[in-house]
Amino acid sequence: SQLAEENLWALSVHEGESVTVNCSYKTSITALQWYRQKSGEGPAQLILIRSNEREKRNGRLRATLDTSSQSSSLSITATRCEDTAVYFCATDGQGGRALIFGTGTTVSVSP
């Protein structure tokens, strides 16, 4: 069963545009993480946002967390072709468990 799920299967944008991936989750959480997986590689963490944080930034990435609606978003500004990947949200709920990943959103950035 999924603790968290991204809301769209796929998004396509052109280089330089912004893109937002949304995620909803089902349980109380201590933190939510965003990961990116490029072809042929394992997922790599982008941002960890804790339940007492509303926003977290990492360069061109911005994550938000709304615990009242149990949702999170990851925005990428000034996209580049190398941002093409599958983006996952993940959480272990209240802590102490393994991370459970959503189904992922494929973001394609074209020139």
Added chain:
Amino acid sequence: NAGVIQTPRHKVTGKGQEATLWCEPISGHSAVFWYRQTIVQGLEFLTYFRNQAPIDDSGMPKERFSAQMPNQSHSTLKIQSTQPQDSAVYLCASSMTGGNTEVFFGKGTRLTVV
């Protein structure tokens, strides 16, 4: 730091044969995870060790699958009597302490059962 190392990167087995997948976690990490990834099911959690002890194997198929961590430097995932539906990318990951902390993944082992 070479990251999480998984071997082999690709493995082809005949139906009914056994497959053993190896993982070397990042030195100093106490938590080790195994996941399975397919197009249909996505990234599925299989099992989790902390300080070499099994913590959660709720994602492991009850038959034919087993995982061990005999020492802090490697873990194995064994699949007996492989079936075509076992074909997937198997990902090993490690983290400093487990829980909601950053998890570092290996590149995975692509298992194909023919």
